[in-house]
Amino acid sequence: MSPDTSTEERHEVVLTVNGVAHEVSLPARRLLSDALRHDLGLTGTHVGCEHGVCGACTVLLDGAPVRACLVLAVQCEGVEVTTVEGLGGPDGSLSPVQQAFAECHGLQCGFCTPGFLTTVTAGLRDNPTPTHEEAREMVAGNLCRCTGYQNIVKAVERAAVIAGDATAEEAR
Amino acid sequence: MTTKLMGQGVQRVEDQRLLRGQGRFVDDVLVGQGTLHVAVLRSPHAHARIRDIDVSGVLDVEGVHAVWTYDDLAGLAPNMADPLPLLIPHPALTQGRTQYALAKDEVNYVGEAVAFVVAEDRYLAEDAVGRIQVDYELLPPVVGIEAARAADQLVHPDVPGNVAARLVQDTGAPGELEAAMAAAPHRLSLDLTVERSACTPLEGRGTVARWDPDTNRMTVWSSTQTSTGVRAVVAAKLGLDLGQVDVVTPDVGGGFGVKINHPWPEELLVPLAARALGRPVKFTEDRREHFISSAHERGQLQHIEVGFDDDGRLQALEVTFWHDHGAYIPYGLIVPIITSTQLLGPYKPRVYRVTFESLYTNTVMVTPYRGAGRPQGCYAMERTMDAIAAYLGKDRTEVRAANFIQPDEFPYDQRMTFQDGRELEYDSGDYPAMLEKIKALIGWEEFPRFREEMAAQGRQVGIGLACYVEGTGVGPYEGAHVHIETSGKVKVATGLTSQGQGHQTAFAQLVADELGVRFEDVEVVTGDTRRMAYAVGTFASRAAVMSGSAIHLAAKRAKEKVLRIAAEALEASEDDLEIVDGIVSVRGTTAHIDLGTIAVLSNPLRYAFDERSKLATQFSVGDPGKPPVAEDDEPGLEGKDFYSPERSTFASGMHAVIVETDPRTAEIKILKYAVVHDCGNLINPMIVEGQIHGGVAQGVGGALYERMVYDESGQLLNASFMDFLMPYVTEVPDGIAIDHLETPSPLNPLGIKGAGEAGVIPSAAVFASAISDAEGFPITAMPISPSDLFQLRRTLTEEPS
């Protein structure tokens, strides 16, 4: 265990991530992305730039996509944080968005992927039946260096279909 | 019958982990296990002498465990005081210089590592870095190719003219080029420039190391394209035996070339610190560090002289270019050698001479970036083809067709030496068929009408195309190990690494096909030196060709043993056996045996550990008259093999694009993008198309947006994703039309060629071609932004030449 050697003031915070409350003691300057990864060991959230441009670190705060590298962890008390680890079903099944990315080959190295998954999850919740243009716009704030985005856009459209089918199924 | 998986778009097995956030990238390794973190003090100056470094007070920062400068290195491991290795020596590279792990006496680019700090976390390590005081004496920097050529200032005082190497290759006899040039009915000359860009994978560099004092072993996790390379150099530099070092490549968040260079200073300093401090140590590069302290590529100035006949046939081609390799040259001459050879593309000039100089500048060093010099070569050749067509008033496709190597001319010897030291001999291809396909795909013949329609609406459009040939699958070799376990599951290992290419899937397809097992039962591990100690690495679109072939061969060997044991057990002839879904059966009978049982039988046991293993114990099997393991046999159900081809295999392709340029704002819009691609037989077309998509996006970035903006003092002004314009979805074409041609390679058992770099190679060329076509004047400098185009229009209209 790392000894607590920092002379910095620490703050006791409760971070609620994917429905689980974690009590942590953190310096005020600790980024949410770092707290998730290094203090809670939730390494699914990735850091691609640390300056808010790439979107790899995107998590949902009370459902809204936010760049975890631009938020301090101590600001997040009382907020529901959802990370990529929390997107699937409790039985380990993939969410419609995750499923669509697999079907459409929407990822290569997978480093940008968590940020796309969280972004699209929120996007489709707000707009469950996006047009092609809207599907492109939904992912227009995230960088991917591998896929050339072609299959990511397909995955957004496919996810809308999968989610739509699931909703129709439930309604029956 | 199971259907063959080769050629099918099988969904990737990698995705299940990655989609759930369960990937293991290097920064995810050893989280919270007492791991210490690194920050590096980097030079703020492009060229300076270090007069003094004051680290007093740094260790007073609580949580700081070490601060090292160059002077500390020799005491930690004697070899650490030497410069980093020059990885690829070449006889022409007479002035090779590489950096030290930490700067010794002088710094030669902004970003060069000067001091190394280890602390409890990265925040504290950065605090500590901020306390280090360095006294620099500034020296004049050399920035840009023109300054390097002028050589008024020198990067390294002992390297005259800033020239590391000068290399000439000539396909003709002495005087032949001059004679052919003089005799050619027409002559043209062109001057072209390409600016710097970089790989910029979403995950930067990173290394984690753990020293185990109980076993005297080092484990290194590195985000690398070559785990065996890292292993060898860590052992050599730290003074360890190779057998004491394991290198594991975890998930890698993109490489595109930059991670083939090794060792990075941190790749040595991290294990060194892990051993010295007795704690795991981690370095994770941040984005700014990636811009200023990893590597760039592409920057060249080119001069072309060409002589041709009335049909545009190349009679004499002379190319001279100047390649900016930055402050050091650890990767040797690979990039300019590739430019100089692959420039030829699908064409056969009567005589060709190329000369290049590789020049030092006080900027980040240059190592291969996807395409590795080919985009520049393709640009030079394709701009030349367009210039010839314009001069002769011919269609651009006609001039190209007149110069193609014909399908019946393979193997075709280009009479040059390629990047692997072997002859540049093309194995197969069909360029005329490919040209027909690309013309159909983009609508080449219909374009004039489209242009008119658009013009009627006041809109301006242009069409361009570019052709390339890409040597892929360079040697020396790759190997593979296939192990069938007693569970019937198949464990496969190959030594090269993966950065998102879906190797676990594509390679499992090959094994499933060859061995007759279910795809789900095959598990592939890459880049782990504990599993495969002999390997080269992932670069030059070689993984599928090299490891794919090796895996195929290793699976074949395993299969031979399977059949031998099964034939004995089933008392049948091997010829009558077939394997389907992991069950070996005698054709036309019900007799069968599963692979797991064969694995049990393959390993004569003394001790049973479960019901099935009883089958193999000494009182159950074997002929008491013979040794349990025959003399020429081994226990276990395994196959191992290596693949080492004579020379590279040559993939090819053609891209075409239709662009619209705004007559007022000079905005450049992509209306249609088409790719025809020949990488021989396809293993997984879904993955190949994904590679093309990604390559095209990088190509669009390189052609229209990305450049490294250095000021005259050698500061990189756009070292962030805010300022370096990497394409978002909004910048890439909405849809890429792709068509494949499959001319199998005769050089490997699967008939495959590499595909990884193809998408990016012709981009600068194809956009320059289309924008020229739209604008009606030649484009000679890439990338081109709307403001560049706007300026160009003004200059050309203000002072018509």
Ligand code: FES
């Ligand atoms: S890491 Fe947060 S946006 Fe890039």
Ligand code: FES
């Ligand atoms: S899949 Fe590699 S960055 Fe997006």
